[in-house]
Amino acid sequence: MGSRSIIEPFRIKSVEPIRMTTREQRERCLEQAGYNPFLLHADDVLIDLLTDSGTGAMSAEQWASIMRGDESYAGSRSYYRLAEVIKDIFGFQYVLPTHQGRAAERILFSSMCKPGDVVPNNTHFDTTRANVEHVGARAVDLPIAEGRLPAILHPFKGNMDAGALIALIAEAGADRVPLVMLTVTNNSGGGQPVSMANVREVSAICRRHRIPLYIDACRFAENCWFIREREEGYAGKSPREIAQELFSHADGCTMSAKKDGLVNIGGFLAGNDEALARQESRLLILTEGFPTYGGLAGRDLEAMATGLEEVLHEDYLQYRIASTAYLGRHLSEAGVPIVLPPGGHAIYVDAAAMLPHIPARMFPGQALAAELYLEGGIRAIEIGSVMFGSTNAETGEETLASMELVRLAIPRRVYTQSHIDYVCEVMTDVFAKREQIAGLRIVWQAPPLRHFTARFQPA
Ligand SMILES: *Cc1c(COP(=O)(O)O)cnc(C)c1O
16 A cells, blocks of 8 residues: 555646647747746746746636635625634734735835844745845845755755854844744745744744744645654644644744645735734735735635645645655656755756856856756756856856756646656756756846846857
């Protein structure tokens, strides 16, 4: 029994064709896109692993929710259902829907932070960092040391360094730290989980200093599954019970429901502080919408409520984490260097290790992403010196990132095992001819966030 395949726990009712292209067609498309996968037309992509955000498939029950959605401007039934689901799983009394995660971040930081403040996180996601900095505060990443080393195994590489948090609070002064955040799982750190012990420890530090703890909850269900599999004492608990315990240590959360909400658009901000929630509502009304819809349609709220229930199903989470691990295992067996252990939502290929003949200033990650598309129509993104580096306008010198990675993000419930097998085959073929892959140079760029629009040419 134990050796049988972990299968997709669903059957397929509606299909969307994907288009095979020839290598010659892909060469043309990639050249037109300036060797930047962000600039490809999605129709020219066969397997799209650009992101797991908003790219999942909704269930039949979620589509039924779409029809049940109540489109009343104020006091929508769908809002009250969503708020009940969130109260049950997350335990927070005040729920503000937002169109996606970054809107929740903007409202939270605008309400809680002032210039000169410091916001610690295990690792800030890029929109989180940008929103902290937008209000004049400083975003500080405090991952444990293992979190920065791709090849080192650790069950909870997403953990925050508690000692560094204590030191930062002592240095900045508790009154300069309006909140502490924990991102579960740690997206920018490779989709790695945070342990319950770490949540408890960080929470105790925060309570001692009367600093609120907020969870960036985008992939909370995937994180809870890792806790169940890897942390002593949780094997017998349901993902819902683990989630309830995790959030009981926090004062609020931000959520992009485009991840573990299993919807294509949506998010929320939740907490237990009534006065703060009132202040946040005023900002929500200003730019998002009335507090019972927050920039979403009633049907979106209803589908999100159903998605938050479904994402905690054990057979779903077992399949989800197993399919990411499956891709990681097969790539590792083929010799492809990846960030270990596999995260929840993505596999990160270590392009610097795979293409040592391409120096970082010639963007090995971007070159690998381009080759994956040419070889098999697969779209992935570079997370390296294109994304985090910059060019000095006067000297032309490149500031480089600490790692050169390519992320293969897996959309939820979209691709089957044979799609994943195909990805392994293409990557294996690319790996076999890795020495022939050439670097790229930037011919056009527009900072900041240059990775979205930069254009390249073979160097
Ligand atoms: C996606 C994401 C966000 C931002 O959410 P959007 O819905 O893209 O605005 C914030 N934090 C983390 C960890 C994320 O993965």
